[in-house]
Amino acid sequence: MSEAEDIIKEIVRLEEEIKKYPIGLLVENPNINEHNRINYEIGELWKRYDRIEDDRKADNAIAIPEKIRNRGKRLE
Numbered sequence: 001m002s003e004a005e006d007i008i009k010e011i012v013r014l015e016e017e018i019k020k021y022p023i024g025l026l027v028e029n030p031n032i033n034e035h036n037r038i039n040y041e042i043g044e045l046w047k048r049y050d051r052i053e054d055d056r057k058a059d060n061a062i063a064i065p066e067k068i069r070n071r072g073k074r075l076e
Contacts, residue, residue, distance in 0.1 A: 007049045
């Protein structure tokens, strides 16, 4: 399993966990710290996921010109 898939599974798990700590409209809510901690963790995981996807796209972008360059060459 790829690291990106692992990150998505962890995000899904945290999204389920955050439901245990509803914050509603109350300012003095005892769940706010835990809710914010989980929400921060989810944000950090999305950043990691985006970096992995950006790296993957960059790797593919580098490979495409090579394929184009080699398209017209004959094997000798």
